[in-house]
Amino acid sequence: MTTTAHQAAAESDIRRSELAAFLRSRRERIAPEQVGLPRGRRRRTPGLRREEVAQLAAVGVTWYTWLEQGRDIHVSAQVLDAIARGLQLDRSERTHLFALAGAVDPSPGSECTGVPDSLRTLLAQLEPIPACVQNSRYDILAYNRTYSRLMCDLDAVPPEDRNCLWLSFTNEQWRATQTDREEAIRTMAAKFRASMAGHLAEPPWKALVKRLHDASPEFREVWARHEVVRPGDKTKTFRHPRVGLLRLVGTSLWTSPEGGPRLLAYTPADEEARERLEKLYALALAEAGPAAPAPADLAGAPAPAVPAPALASDRA
Template identity: 50%
Template sequence: MGGVTAVTTHRAANGTGRHRRRPELAAFLRNRRARVTPGDVGMAPGLRRRTPGLRREEVAQLSGVGITWYTWLEQGRPINVSPQVLDAVARTLRLDPSEREHLYHLAEVAHAPDRQSDVIEVGPEIQGIIDALDPHPAVVYNSRYDVLATNPAYLDLFVVPETVAIGARVRNVLWTLFTVSEECCPVVHRSRELPIMVATLRGAYGRHMGEPAWESFVERLSAASPYFAELWRSGDVAPPGPRVKAFRHWAVAGEIRMTSVSLSVNGMPECRIVAYTPADADSRERMAVLRGRRGA
């Protein structure tokens, strides 16, 4: 009997907690909606506006959700909510990270930290680690393949005639690999390697769906590269992992085969150090030739 009573009491308490969260959620959304003016989101104020903030239908429109659904959410009704929809509402209401986390808690949705990985900067400790790996190439990527930091050997490996140095003017390795000609692409087996990279990108995309930076990146690269657009439409998904890749340096050192290994970085969610080591003795000698080209 004691066990049954304890379980019943726990369920009752849990139900009371949920019952309290919904009115809190409703009040929180109304309060935050009142803070955002039409001018803040590029809308005309209009006539006969009873409140300086946004109307419910405006929040729904800007968030890409139905007015009825948003009204029910703001009324505190027990409806199911997805993280993607909460993210859209949070962006419309201009919530800061702590407010966004509070919104997730009130809506009873597992909170994920802000993943705007394009604003992450590499500190001197991480830069020092990848510099110490030279003469082995090393780079720090986020999950969108933005190049956050490199060492000189990485640039040696990715610079071929008529291309630019990744990390100097181009800040995303996918953008470089898909927008240069096949003859200038530093990766030898382009038709084999690039689909794997796109599948890895899509594996991360599911956690960022709806984020403006990600949606804009996919849209712009699809417009710039029909090949990328074709691979993206395939919907293939893959995690990052160790691979042997071949790089072309015909005029200087020939073909160089490198094993790549990804290492996660504490304190930098969805970022990884990718380190390259020669896959055979010939490739080790050819990397030395590249290194000699810059006097290292």
């Protein structure tokens, strides 16, 4: 075997090993409850079992096991797409999966947020209270219409930029609503650092930090402090350009016992805030127009319609 062939074989081995480790890490972070599966009493594996991932992705258990074992088997783009959906990979993770597999992504702009229809319906029913679903990296996975106009025109923000940390440092509309911006960005960066402790080697987390580091001198200065704050609920005051000051109490509801995505809602702290939220909701309804269709479910079939008031779009 030539030197080039040896190098190619070695690279292939490394890719398969990295792919296997990546799949295991993604599988172990998902609680059964997040995908509608029972936990049971004898679950020893953190997160999902291999057969459960195979079931969600509609692939053979043996085949998926071989893939996690790093065996030299052919991986089609269609199967990788199904696995990405089953594991609820976000856009960065999906790109990483296809890169490790050496395959071309048939839907490079897609994202499998895993936000169930029941949670989307809840977002709509909470209006005029602004609410969204975020993951632990502060990506905004879904949101209702009031939230879409709370800090900026979120519908106009590219999907890849819908991240609270990114918007706090780079979006002027978002930043202008923060009455104590210095404290807000300092706290946000400290919370992100605390959350990142369990994800230090994961490409999407490192990519976001690098992107912020390149884009914002302010982020570089704050990040260099190495401050850490645990997530918590508190009263915040937003300065909205059209409805005035809003004193809101942020409340987080985690959607699984494993610290998966959370539902974040801002309830009014006083009657004045309640009245102004009603005005904000009216503005959002007037400006948003027809709601986008609900995204497809994991199997690719159309999801049930969401009752009015409908959700704002959270997809490209």
